[in-house]
Amino acid sequence: MLFLDFDGTLAPIQEKPDLVHLPENHLLSLKTLSSLIPVFVLSGRSIPDLQKRLPVTDLAGVSGDHGASRIYRGEVFLEPNAEIARAQLTPLETMLKELPEQWPGVFIERKQFSLSIHYRQLSIEKQEAFISFMEKIFHQATTKILEMRHGKCVLEFRHPEINKESALKWFLKRVSEERNSGNASGSSLFPIMVGDDITDWNAIKTAINLGGVGIWVGDRPPERHVPAAARLSSPEQVWNFLNHSLKPPLQRGISL
Numbered sequence: 064m065l066f067l068d069f070d071g072t073l074a075p076i077q078e079k080p081d082l083v084h085l086p087e088n089h090l091l092s093l094k095t096l097s098s099l100i101p102v103f104v105l106s107g108r109s110i111p112d113l114q115k116r117l118p119v120t121d122l123a124g125v126s127g128d129h130g131a132s133r134i135y136r137g138e139v140f141l142e143p144n145a146e147i148a149r150a151q152l153t154p155l156e157t158m159l160k161e162l163p164e165q166w167p168g169v170f171i172e173r174k175q176f177s178l179s180i181h182y183r184q185l186s187i188e189k190q191e192a193f194i195s196f197m198e199k200i201f202h203q204a205t206t207k208i209l210e211m212r213h214g215k216c217v218l219e220f221r222h223p224e225i226n227k228e229s230a231l232k233w234f235l236k237r238v239s240e241e242r243n244s245g246n247a248s249g250s251s252l253f254p255i256m257v258g259d260d261i262t263d264w265n266a267i268k269t270a271i272n273l274g275g276v277g278i279w280v281g282d283r284p285p286e287r288h289v290p291a292a293a294r295l296s297s298p299e300q301v302w303n304f305l306n307h308s309l310k311p312p313l314q315r316g317i318s319l
């Protein structure tokens with residue numbers, strides 16, 4: 064089973080989230096891979112956003128808002144804390160509404176079950192000041208239900224119990240149940256997780272701990288001494304791996 068992060072893994076990082084699109088050949092590759100093994104995309108983006116950028120209906124599953132919502136074989140599921148998180152978003156957005164004016168270049172991305180504050184447009188010096196500012200105001204905020212996580216030039220507000228590793232295990236369980244009831248697609252439960260951000264790291268370690276493979280995309284993984292973590296340097300290398308290392312053996316009938 065193949066688990067893929069989206070931004071920074073399948074698509075190179077861009078100045079703004081809306082500028083990200085996968086070229087036609089990559090969309091076709093995902094479709095082909097998906098006909099060979101169960102392919103899942105685990106993203107911090109919302110599912111409606113992913114649906115604009117991916118062949119979601121061709122994949123075995125997709126998870127949005129860091130694991131809050133999931134589609135498996137066409138059916139939609141919510142993580143039990145998803146609605147609790149959603150109820151916090153409007154008060155949080157209200158609390159943060161002055162930010163884009165106070166910090167020109169900063170913008171808020173309201174999603175279905177989480178919220179991102181992007182600060183990529185700020186200069187490096189201002190980025191540091193902005194992070195300190197946000198840590199201070201978030202520390203003083205009355206709502207402690209959501210947590211603030213750091214990503215790539217982004218602060219992610221989400222429920223602390225919602226994460227990609229739980230989504231990965233949940234999808235594994237679903238596939239395993241299908242196999243046990245005799246309706247399986249024929250693949251064994253060998254998870255491969257590919258991701259580039261701190262929010263992917265625990266899912267990468269989960270895949271390794273479950274006997275699969277974890278692949279870090281980028282320069283340095285967050286922890287140096289994780290046994291068996293492999294590394295690819297960029298989304299371009301990810302596509303090379305998917306198209307030239309993974310797809311040919313699968314097409315020859317090797318199952319994962």
Ligand SMILES: O=P(O)(O)OC[C@H]1O[C@H](O[C@H]2O[C@H](CO)[C@@H](O)[C@H](O)[C@H]2O)[C@H](O)[C@@H](O)[C@@H]1O
Pocket residue numbers: 068069070071072075076077078079080081083105106107108109172179181183214215216217219260262
């Ligand atoms: O889990 P992911 O699929 O990696 O999603 C994480 C966040 O990705 C997006 O933001 C990041 O990518 C943008 C486009 O390249 C970039 O401009 C931004 O600086 C990055 O943080 C997305 O906008 C967020 O909603 C996701 O949570």
